[in-house]
Amino acid sequence: MSELSQLSPQPLWDIFAEICAIPHPSHHEEALARHILSWAQEKGLFAERDAIGNILIRKPASVGLENLKPVALQAHLDMVPQKNNDTPHDFTKDPIQPWIDGEWVKARGTTLGADNGIGMASALAVLADDSVEHGPLEVLLTMTEETGMDGAFGLQPNWLQAEILINTDSEEEGEIYMGCAGGIDFTSTLKLEREALPTGFQTVKLTIKGLRGGHSGADIHMGLANANKLLARFLFAQARPLDLRLLDISGGTLRNAIPREAFATLALAADKRVALQEAVQAYLATLKNEASPLDKNLTVLVENIESNAHPLKNGCRDRFLSLLNSMPNGVIRNSDVMKGVVETSLNIGVVTFDEHQASINCLIRSLVDSGKDYVVEMLTSLGELAGATTTPKGGYPGWQPDANSPVMALVRDTYQKLFNKMPNIQVIHAGLECGLFKKPYPQMDMVSIGPTITGPHSPDEQVHIASVGLYWQLLTALLKAIPAK
Structure with missing residues (x-):
């Protein structure tokens, strides 16, 4: 019973x-x-x-x-x-x-x-x-x-x-x-170029977790943090100054759930390890100041790990991080007809790497077909600038x-x-x-x-x-x- x-x-x-x-x-x-x-x-x-x-x-x-x-x-x-x-x-x-x-x-x-x-x-x-x-x-x-x-x-x-x-x-x-709302899936795929890890570099795992997450439609108006976007923001800001080599990223598990966790495997020179830790702590303080009370358990961690993966070439790293960091997320437009209702939104739901390519999987929702079309065109444009292949599919009314x-x-x-x-x-x-x-x-x-x-x-x-x-x-x-x- x-x-x-x-x-x-x-x-x-x-x-x-x-x-x-x-x-x-x-x-x-x-x-x-x-x-x-x-x-x-x-x-x-x-x-x-x-x-x-x-x-x-x-x-x-x-x-x-x-x-x-x-x-x-x-x-x-x-x-x-x-x-x-x-x-x-x-x-x-x-x-x-x-x-x-x-x-x-x-x-x-x-x-x-x-x-x-x-x-x-x-x-x-x-x-x-x-x-x-x-x-x-x-x-x-x-x-x-x-x-x-x-x-x-x-x-x-x-x-x-x-x-x-x-x-x-x-x-x-x-x-x-x-x-x-109706919806459509959208995937951006970027070919990855890898190289050997420089001598003297050590590998670490950067983790963002503790976010509330939620429904990518019903909760999208709440301003909940998206772990994929938080990770991209940090890496875009710190990759060049700290010469961070990007080995792997994973974030989110479903395109219709707001991601609660995201992870990056990085390599850096041993003498930059303390600077990375300081940057992480400063970033966490910034996020705590900005975050919704619903995301009060947000945590950013960095820990030493072992990895045999090869990092991306820096140019490829920068194209990927620029793409992910620039992609919009959340409410795109509120309805003028139905007061208090979101008209169009976007959730960057799942980010994955394999040996040869990175994939960013999104779910676009809109009360009007033109709203879906607009976001598809926006993401297609960003993909073209980054050299990514873009695929909208599975649209429903x-x-x-x-x-x-x-x-x-x-x-x-x-x-x-x-x-x-x-x-x-x-x-x-x-x-x-x-x-x-x-x-x-x-x-x-x-x-x-x-x-x-x-x-x-x-x-x-x-x-x-x-x-x-x-x-x-x-x-x-x-x-x-x-x-x-």
């Missing part, structure tokens, strides 16, 4: 505990998918998968509600795998360890997977709980949303029967989402808001009746799958709701317990209030 069993609504939390027990990071959702399919079939529900692996489960309407419009509850199967550096955890083998901390459920040293595991659990709990009244119901669980929306891209027309889709991937109780959406109005009115206050109607800067669903199902009316989740895509992820109860009240009341066909 999980300690989550003491929480209410119990069916939802019990199912979420089961989800946590089965590893399901992006590209490794198969075990969880098979478990859910078997679970549905044991309950006598119609359940099948499409060619890409998406799951569709159908449950007949409650007695007397057969004439309601059919509804699909939708969530994605995968979770973002992020862990603290000192946490031993293999996301492909080890279960998530949820625990209760006062008003919140957290995980021990890793992402929790409440994004989108709570939404998935709520949809399955509706299937499991015959006391929940609803019309004809479908549950759609999509594959590999976090790294490319594979399931949404592969969704075929004429599979779903629903006229209304309720996406459960939002992360703020009391807010109703009726639109979202935003979800255009519909101010006349009947289901949005229904959710708003239902929320007001339940809680005696008006919810906020929002457009989210994160990427929801609804925009892609509109292609095979252009007439489907869609809305997105969810409980309060903070720190998604980071080990600080947590879900507010009371908000899950409020979300469940709203979801179950909404299903009963769906209008007739």
Whole structure:
């Protein structure tokens, strides 16, 4: 039994505990998918998968509600795998360890997977709980949303029967989402030129860590520090004065998570070691003065290590550092139409070296296609100046808001009746799958709701317990209030 069993609504939390027990990071959702399919079939529900692996489960309407419009509850199967550096955890083998901390459920040293595991659990709990009244119901669980929306891209027309889709991937109780940003991946690749290490040089590892990190869309407006950018800033300033030879860089692990850590392997003359340490301490003091209170645990370290790698030639080093240091990051533009909402942003998510090339992987988001195009052109220009190869790929559309959406109005009115206050109607800067669903199902009316989740895509992820109860009240009341066909 999980300690989550003491929480209410119990069916939802019990199912979420089961989800946590089965590893399901992006590209490794198969075990969880098979478990859910078997679970549905044991309950006598119609359940099948499409060619890409998406799951569709159908449950007949409650007695007397057969004439309601059919509804699909939708969530994605995968979770973002992020862990603290000192946490031993293999996301492909080890279960998530949820625990209760006062008003919140957290995980021990890793992402929790409440994004989108709570939404998935709520949809399955509706299937499991015959006391929940609803019309004809479908549950759609999509594959590999976090790294490319594979399931949404592969969704075929004429599979779903629903006229209304309720996406459960939002992360703020009391807010109703009726639109979202689109996105596109962008990679800059620079060929590396290496040379022998000069005699008398020693190697060190420079580490930036302790940053909060977070969701590259929903948290991008918070001004959180990006470890890749902090590392580039220091190295650009100090590489020439200290004659630092660059052997290796790695930073971030996912293009849709704000990087919390970045590392550089450097070589320098022995008589420059003290100067490097002094520069690091001065830089840390500067960052502490500038940093958001949310990044109060920021640390910059330098330590001696052994390495047999060859450093970059200085000209190649300078081109790479100039490129990374000059690339924009964070909010590019706020929306003029939706006050308080980011229109266009960029996250420099992953930086890697191998023997022959460096790669910088970014995720661009925008509410408008022209915003994505502008950032693509900006990054392409910078790449050309540095002699890098640039590749935009995997673009997906935003979800255009519909101010006349009947289901949005229904959710708003239902929320007001339940809680005696008006919810906020929002457009989210994160990427929801609804925009892609509109292609095979252009007439489907869609809305997105969810409980309060903070720190998604980071080990600080947590879900507010009371908000899950409020979300469940709203979801179950909404299903009963769906209008007739």
